[in-house]
Amino acid sequence: MNRKQLITAFLKFLPEEAVLYEVEDLRPYECDALSAYRQLPMIVVLPRTEAEIATILQVCHAGQVPVVARGSGTGLAGGALPHAEGVLLSLARLNRILDIDPAACSARVQPGVRNLAISEAAASYGMYYAPDPSSQIACSIGGNVAENSGGVHCLKYGLTVHNILRLRVLTIEGDVLEIGADALDSPGFDLLALMTGSEGMLGIVTEITVKLLPKPETVKLVMAVFDDISKAGDAVANVIQAGIIPAGMEMMDKITIHAVEDFVHAGYDLEGAAILLCESDGMAEEVADEIKQIQTILQASGAVRISLARDEAERQLFWAGRKAAFPAAGRVSPDYYCMDGTIPRKHLAHVLEQIEQLSAEYGLRCMNVFHAGDGNLHPLILYDANQPGELEKAEAFGARILEICIQSGGSLTGEHGVGIEKLNQMCLQFNDAERDLFHAVKAAFDPQSLLNPGKAIPELHRCAEFGAMHVHQGAEKFPDIPRF
């Protein structure tokens, strides 16, 4: 089916303004937040209803046209990069909260609803939606499902997969799948888990039922400064070993502390080698006890300074620095390359040591921010693409970091997804048979590989290559969204 035929077919059931095909109209859709990769789609469609989506899929299936779904376009891995011969299916207009059921602690929403909008709507019932990816003011819940998004509170409250009950999914073949249930489980295979994090490769989610949690009564934040990053790593282990699951636990290394303090003036100790932020939430009495316990453990673990945020304003200030780490990297360096590896926490000191050695070897600085509670490391390699050879060095450096993460028993991506960006590294983490099975899973849902083809799982031939791409300063869209 050619472009003209497709446009005609779409205009039969979509209003003119919902079918974009002129280059200037397509331009805003050429990339997601990983703008190093750009590709104009053939056509963009902007449906408002599930019925319209169903017809779009029917047309594309009949014409064997690739379909790439897109939510808010805040993804960091190029998962929503358009297909040159394909249709970009924007779900942004399906942005209604259909129902909030405070009695059942759930909300039924359309995929284009913003993550934060759910919590805002639930607030009047004293409830909220727990996963809080850093881009939550802009990112859509449909995109969260596609990436299995986390946030700073996921050690205690889980990822998207733990916080959704039900999905309504359209397959490219025209079936409606009701996956999950209003009950806590459903018969058959756990397709809810399979769909979550599947990066738009298996089906188009048209409706999502999310779990809501009662808002904690009290939230307190402790900041601890360490003169040695391995002590900070041990402190994290000690807190957990003491039987505490903090609501959030975040770490920054020295270079990050300096970069963000210059930027947000959070009052961080510039002498520190590492700063650990540790949050507790729950009932007032419980939080008071837990904070006391945490302070004792941090002290015993060798913290040189421990501060408890006096009030909500100071709590926000302590967090502000951590949340500004990515923009701060952009301020201190012309370019930075963000990695998203996960490691077992016990290897933190060793991994950081190796990163430091590599940093010296490649002559490039590297800031490390760490979701310490769940072992998700974001090394930000600082470089200048205008210096000949630096880009290649940063690439090689990043590749080595990912190898270290995989070797230490971790994963190449904790929360950003594979998308188009990390396809090559997938070859390291999975062998031929495992990737083969991933393709087989896709084939069970999408036998002709029309949904988001070429993403998330590399083809065998691709695994001969190894490379990585970079995020350039100013090239990232939504620069005003906090990234952590």
Add this chain to the structure above:
Amino acid sequence: MQDQAILDQLIQAVTAAAEHKQALCIRGSGSKDFYGNPQALQLPALNTATWQGIVDYEPSELVVTARAGTPLAELEKLLHDHGQMLAFEPPYFNASATLGGCIAAGLSGPRRAYTGAVRDYVLGIKLLDGQGRILSFGGRVMKNVAGYDVSRLMAGAMGTLGVLLEVSLKVLPRPAVERTLCIQTDMLQAIETMRRCAAEPLPVSATCFHENQLYVRLSGAESAVRTAHARLGGDQIKDKESHEENLWESIRNHTHPFFQQGKLNGKSLWRLSVKSTTSPLSLPGEQLIEWGGALRWLVTDKDTDAAVIRTHAADAGGHATLFHGNKTITPVFHPLSPALLKIHQRLKQQFDPTGILNPQRLYTEF
């Protein structure tokens, strides 16, 4: 036998079975033989109980990795010794239960509504697919979005997609204090109270309603438990009087008289998983409610029409499973929609092309 020899034997058994299209019944200790469609039990067994042992456990990582044949009791004892637990409180049904069976059955205990299900704690899996290939998915880290979530797909798949070899699970610290309250009430009011418990940030870790008694277990810091008790009211059950631990254990493992009754001849035990706020279901027989209202157990005459029970469950946003009873007259698991069945059959075909792994255990169609 050496480890490698045991593994080789498993691989050979699966490879040979695939070659000869001789289907197998994957079996750990057999503690859940009663669960699922019985046809597969007639097949030659693939014994996985010998593939056992803790592979890795680092309490501060909150992750344990063990082979599928590892007795659940051994695993839980290890965690207990380090002040940790499997937060989904898996039922054993029999002291010999293995980790593999626990994951394959995908069943969770009393704590499920408050801390999550088996699948929520699965981080990684190593399995043998239907071609005898060893494949690993997920890992030993909390966050991992590389590739499709095949690990969690194994939870509740009843062994139809692969022979589980090794499982990595997230574990949690055991709560400092646990206290069980008992509130006298009727079913309607109990469901309302359970709902209220869920809508407030209270440290509730289990609820059960049976014979006009609502039991609420509180778990957490001493201060939190004390405050929550004051807010909820009710009498604390003293260990000595009614064996507090035994109450939850008996519900978890179905040794409670209610469940025992459901195993008797002439009776059926149905598990109805429904939306938590569902009003009392008017079905013939006796009910026990768990999971804040989301799990309704029904002991009824074996002749009670399965279709009626399933309709009630479906109308309540859920599904019904025949746990114990006459499995020749109705399939164990709630029928799937044609669209979902198609996906199930295709996935089965991809993981196990010759259909040798636990055929029909989950659905008679595959």
